[in-house]
Amino acid sequence: MKCSTVYKYLTTEWEPSVALDEEVQNHLAGCSLCRAxxxxxxxxxxxxxxxxQVEPTAEFRAGWRNRVREEAAKATVVPEKRLKWNSWLKPAYSLAFLFIAVVAVIGYQNSVHAPKNEALHMAEKGPAVSQEQTMVLRSAAVDVTDTADTALYELKLVEVGPRSRDVQRIIRNFRSSHEEGIVFSHKAKNEEWTLFRDLSFEDAERLRKELEGLGARVEVKPLTR
Amino acid sequence: MEEQTLIRLCQAGDPNAFETLLANYEKIIYNLAFKYFGNHHDASDVGQEAMVRIYQKIKDFNGNSSFKTWLYRVVVNLCMDELRRRKNQSHSLDELKEQGFEPATAYDSPEEAAELSEKSAMIQEILQMLPDEQRTILILKDIEGLEYTEIAYVLGCNMGTVKSRLSRAREAFRKKLATQPRFNILAEGRVQV
Known part of the structure; x- marks a missing residue:
């Protein structure tokens, strides 16, 4: 029997719990390379x-049940068409395929007067707060129209407040319910960004209200571009 | 209530039956996602998404495989989709990388890392280094212990393909293992784990 045949057998057919094929055993007895x-x-x-195995988290156990219940409820209710604040941007998305990084966008739509036709870029980071408090969620939008709604918004969790676990849970659920979310972290700066594309204004506003409802201090500001 | 009865109720749209049925599989589904992504945050997110997907697709389950194998198929496809999606997006994130940001893989917190044994953390590290296809086959065969026929069903390929992929994946795993100083003793087989 050739070494290559033995190798193929060992990597595909054989498992340690199974006795070795007799022919292979004979080969191994006389071949130190194959034995190694x-x-x-x-x-x-x-x-x-x-x-x-790892134990599933409580968030997962509760989260999937909630989401399945929501799915079941959807099936019995005629869906209401929801107008997204940025729906008018979509044709531009498809044309230019510009990346839109929206991180927990909190909008005060009228408070921002963004320069027109300016290239997309992430805004400058704000000053770091204390270690536990620097959950910085940022947004960036694109310059596809001359409307002020293309502004960038930043939600900064300045103080987690007394219910930090609930705050983390809300943020986690928010991420999981927006499938475009990707978590980026900057270990040295202890900051974390979550990027979304095509996030609705209403959803972001809901996040802000939920966090404040838990006693977190949230700073919202339009970003300079 | 028997599994077949619960499945029929689920297929008729009964969410309570679904919760009862899937409660028996939530740990399997969570662990499968965990092995793909290596952290609780993603395992929870993708696991929840998988549950919703299963709820939406359970009508399509026709009993050609065991229910468990069918679940594997749905979850593996979802994990692979998610990995592909992340890769497609990564080119757009250069700017963040330039600023020193890195994707939050591995562990969300020191507590989370400590929760896992060093051994499983190291296995996770190596799995994360492998191409998706190789990671998948190792998870299904060598970690989850599925049969070749089950893997062929999950991946939608034939047995020959499963075997050749497995051979390549095991070889890749061993090579990565050998480059890890912490694994040298294990790789040389001097210590039983």
């Missing part, structure tokens, strides 16, 4: 198969 190969394969396999 087998030892390594066995080590890797044992390592993988002994990987422990």
């Amino acid at each position: 190969e087998q030892t390594q394969i066995e080590g890797a396999f044992t390592l993988l198969s002994s990987m422990p």
Whole structure:
């Protein structure tokens, strides 16, 4: 039997719990290279198969049940068409395919007068607060029209408040209910950004209200571009 | 109530039956997502999404495989979609990277990291280094212990493809393992784990 045949057998057919094929056993008895190969394969396999299970988090256990209930409720209610604050941007999205990084956008739509036709960029970061308080959620939008609604908004969680776990949960649920969210973190600065594309103004406003309802101090400001 | 009865009730749109049925599988689904993404935050997000997907698709389950294998198929497809989506977006995030931001993989907090044993943390590290296809096959075969026929169903390919992918994946895993100083002893088989 060739070494290559033994190797193929060991990597595809064989598992440590199964007795070795007799022919392979004979080969291994006289081939130190294949024996070393087998030892390594066995080590890797044992390592993988002994990987422990983790306990699902409480957020997951409660979250999926809530979401399934919401799905079930949707099925019985005629959906109401919701107008998104930025729906007029969509054709521009498809044309230019510009990346829109919207992070927990909090909008005061009329408070911003963004320069027209300015290139997209992320805004300057604000000053860092204390370690536990620097959950910075930022937004950026695109310069596809000359409307002030293209402004950037930033929600900054200045103080988590007394119910930090609930605040974290709200933020986590917010992320999970917006499938475009990607979490980025900056370990050195202890900041975290979540990027979304096509996030509705209403959803972002809801997040702000929820956080403030829990006693968190939230700073909202339009960003300079 | 028997599983078949619960499945029929779910297919008729009964959310309570769905909760009862999936309560038995939530740990499997969560762990599967955890092995793909390596942290609780993503495992929770993707796991919840998987549950919704299963709820929406359970009408399509026709009993050609076991229910558990069908669940694997739905969850694996979702995880793969999510990984692809993240890759497609990454080019747009150069600006953040320039500013020193990195995707929040691995562990969300020191507590979370401590919760896992060093061994499983290291396995996760290596799995994260592998291409999605290889990671998938190792998770399904060597960690979850699915049969070849089940994996073929989950991935929608034939047994030959499963075997060849597995061979490549195990080899890649061993090579990565050998580059990890912490794994050297294990890789050389001197210590039983």
